[in-house]
Amino acid sequence: MMKSLLLLPSICLLALFAAAQSQPAGQTFDLVILHGRVMDPESGLDAVRNVGITGNRIAAITEDEIRGTKTIDARGLVVAPGFIDLHSHGQDAENYRYKAMDGVTTALELEIGVGDIDQWYGQRQGKALINFGATVGHVPTRMRLMHDSGTFLPHDTAATTVATPEQIAEMKLDLEHGLARGALGVGFGIGYVPAATRWEIIQMFSAAAQYHAPAFVHLRGGLRAFCIAVSISYLGEQTECRAGSGCVDSRQARKLKSPVRQDR
Numbered sequence: 029m030m031k032s033l034l035l036l037p038s039i040c041l042l043a044l045f046a047a048a049q050s051q052p053a054g055q056t057f058d059l060v061i062l063h064g065r066v067m068d069p070e071s072g073l074d075a076v077r078n079v080g081i082t083g084n085r086i087a088a089i090t091e092d093e094i095r096g097t098k099t100i101d102a103r104g105l106v107v108a109p110g111f112i113d114l115h116s117h118g119q120d121a122e123n124y125r126y127k128a129m130d131g132v133t134t135a136l137e138l139e140i141g142v143g144d145i146d147q148w149y150g151q152r153q154g155k156a157l158i159n160f161g162a163t164v165g166h167v168p169t170r171m172r173l174m175h176d177s178g179t180f181l182p183h184d185t186a187a188t189t190v191a192t193p194e195q196i197a198e199m200k201l202d203l204e205h206g207l208a209r210g211a212l213g214v215g216f217g218i219g220y221v222p223a224a225t226r227w228e229i230i231q232m233f234s235a236a237a238q239y240h241a242p243a244f245v246h247l248r249g250g251l252r253a254f255c256i257a258v259s260i261s262y263l264g265e266q267t268e269c270r271a272g273s274g275c276v277d278s279r280q281a282r283k284l285k286s287p288v289r290q291d292r
């Protein structure tokens with residue numbers, strides 16, 4: 029991912045808070061942000077400071093007066109790292125521009141993910157206004173394999189076709205390839221591919237497990253499915269998940285956790 033520095037009218041956002049020194053006598057920074065309330069979650073700093081930037085690095089955070097080729101008066105404004113959006117499907121220049129104006133400095137496509145990791149990163153490298161990143165997605169690989177006519181989400185065949193064992197193996201290979209190429213994990217839109225069996229989904233999870241990579245999941249079955257997932261996570265501790273009408277007790281969860289056969 030790239031590192032960005034964003035300066036916005038309402039709030040100044042610094043993507044990097046480096047260990048900063050005060051300005052050596054006579055130094056002129058490329059950019060100074062003066063008199064803003066600097067908030068750095070990492071160090072706990074929350075105080076009015078001047079920030080000096082050289083290139084794309086924060087070189088100084090200081091109470092001293094500093095000078096720069098460019099100056100931004102941030103009096104009355106907050107100077108802080110930007111937000112990280114973990115659920116950002118809008119991954120184009122226009123969306124990045126709006127994200128920046130909302131204070132987002134990193135937007136990640138995690139839940140659905142992308143098909144070709146190299147191509148996706150290549151299309152953005154050096155051009156994106158903010159930091160970006162993506163998982164490799166089960167849905168995109170299923171759509172490619174099934175020749176689905178949809179673009180981002182399945183429109184027909186990927187939603188309705190049960191995969192052959194060969195197709196499942198190929199999808200798993202695709203995910204492993206993406207992970208080897210630097211994907212941030214595996215994306216799942218299980219709710220969008222009703223024809224995918226539990227066996228298929230578990231095979232995809234096993235690709236993530238091989239790389240110790242996280243999985244980001246849009247569940248199938250809404251609240252009830254969420255309850256099942258929570259119950260399974262806590263199996264053995266007499267857990268019961270109650271949420272609205274989608275209540276599942278640990279007995280039901282244990283049944284669902286029983287070994288999955290390939291024909292299910």
Ligand SMILES: [Zn+2]
Pocket residue numbers: 115117139140246
């Ligand atoms: Zn989503």
